Amino acid sequence: MESIKGPAPSNVRFDGSSLRIAIVHSRWNKSVIDALLAGTIAKLKEQGVKDSNIVVQSVPGSFELPLACSKVIACSHVQAGATATDLLGGLASFASPRPSSRASTPAPAASSMSSQPFDAVIAIGVLIKGSTMHFEYICDSVSHALMRVQLDTGVPVIFGVLTALNDDQALDRAGIGRGANKGHNHGEDWAIAAVEMASHTRRWAAGKF
Numbered sequence: 001m002e003s004i005k006g007p008a009p010s011n012v013r014f015d016g017s018s019l020r021i022a023i024v025h026s027r028w029n030k031s032v033i034d035a036l037l038a039g040t041i042a043k044l045k046e047q048g049v050k051d052s053n054i055v056v057q058s059v060p061g062s063f064e065l066p067l068a069c070s071k072v073i074a075c076s077h078v079q080a081g082a083t084a085t086d087l088l089g090g091l092a093s094f095a096s097p098r099p100s101s102r103a104s105t106p107a108p109a110a111s112s113m114s115s116q117p118f119d120a121v122i123a124i125g126v127l128i129k130g131s132t133m134h135f136e137y138i139c140d141s142v143s144h145a146l147m148r149v150q151l152d153t154g155v156p157v158i159f160g161v162l163t164a165l166n167d168d169q170a171l172d173r174a175g176i177g178r179g180a181n182k183g184h185n186h187g188e189d190w191a192i193a194a195v196e197m198a199s200h201t202r203r204w205a206a207g208k209f
């Protein structure tokens with residue numbers, strides 16, 4: 001019987017070509033992480049997100065994801081500010097005949113800039129239940145903290161954290177199951193959610209529905 005689970009596709013096709021997206025992933029349970037990461041990146045590109053606008057960062061475990069997401073969002077604002085300063089420096093060098101430390105720094109071409117603030121962050125982790133209470137504590141704190149990061153920053157944070165009860169559940173949800181049915185790579189869904197939420201957030205920020 002066909003499953004009723006999973007997101008219904010949107011009836012709008014979202015264009016990722018102007019979006020900048022960060023992926024922050026943990027390194028625990030690496031074979032599953034690698035498959036999820038590949039699925040996420042492939043689907044981002046399929047929706048038009050440019051290679052140069054995908055930034056990938058890694059952290060040791062899932063517990064580290066919320067702080068890392070918060071910091072990469074902040075880092076992209078620092079980059080955007082620095083680019084704005086460079087642009088002004090480039091303009092100043094045309095305006096002023098006086099030699100200055102910036103006079104030889106040309107303004108970067110707008111088309112080659114990949115330093116706009118991130119439009120969305122995808123947090124990828126794989127938690128597999130063990131015999132102690134670690135799993136419960138990490139799942140609970142990480143999910144709450146990732147929600148907090150997106151509400152505090154206003155940048156969509158996509159919840160790409162698998163909370164599996166065993167290895168097979170994790171493998172199936174990364175599309176690399178051991179059975180005849182390999183399962184489904186949820187990284188693809190996270191990429192679709194990222195492009196949709198990034199597009200909505202931009203539109204809403206511009207006062208449009």
Ligand code: RBF
Nearest residue numbers: 026028060061062063064125126127128134138
């Ligand atoms: N991190 C994961 O991303 N997935 C796990 O399944 C996972 N299991 C852990 C189990 C134990 C007993 C411990 C101590 C840590 C585990 N971590 C796991 C790592 C955790 O997210 C974090 O990186 C470390 O606790 C350091 O803050």
